Amino acid sequence: MNAGLNAMDVLRMVGSMAVVIGLLLAVLWGLKRIQNQMLTAKHAGRMQVLESQSMGTRQKIALVRIGEYEVLLGITPTQINALGQWPAAPVSHFDDVA
Numbered sequence: 001m002n003a004g005l006n007a008m009d010v011l012r013m014v015g016s017m018a019v020v021i022g023l024l025l026a027v028l029w030g031l032k033r034i035q036n037q038m039l040t041a042k043h044a045g046r047m048q049v050l051e052s053q054s055m056g057t058r059q060k061i062a063l064v065r066i067g068e069y070e071v072l073l074g075i076t077p078t079q080i081n082a083l084g085q086w087p088a089a090p091v092s093h094f095d096d097v098a
Contacts, residue, residue, distance in 0.1 A: 050070070052062040062073045065088050072083040 046067050048065045050063045050065055052060055054060045058077050060075050061083065062075060064071050064073055068088050069085055070088045071085045074081045074083050
């Protein structure tokens with residue numbers, strides 16, 4: 001019996017490794033596509049966090065747009081309070097130009 005590896009065994013191992021690496025790359029590519037679709041679907045909703053600001057180690061305020069209203073929220077580890085609410089300002093694509 002031949003105790004060593006012949007060329008056919010080496011070729012079979014390299015081919016198997018190439019198939020495994022190819023499958024891994026295909027799965028990673030698919031997961032990246034799914035992640036991108038989930039992120040774009042998340043931004044299409046009615047609620048957006050416009051800004052948030054830390055006010056301490058465990059407190060922050062957040063400006064949230066919900067439908068046609070903007071709400072200022074106070075957020076702590078144990079509760080969320082609405083601090084104010086007003087109609088949302090019209091979205092302008094020219095705000096960043098100035």
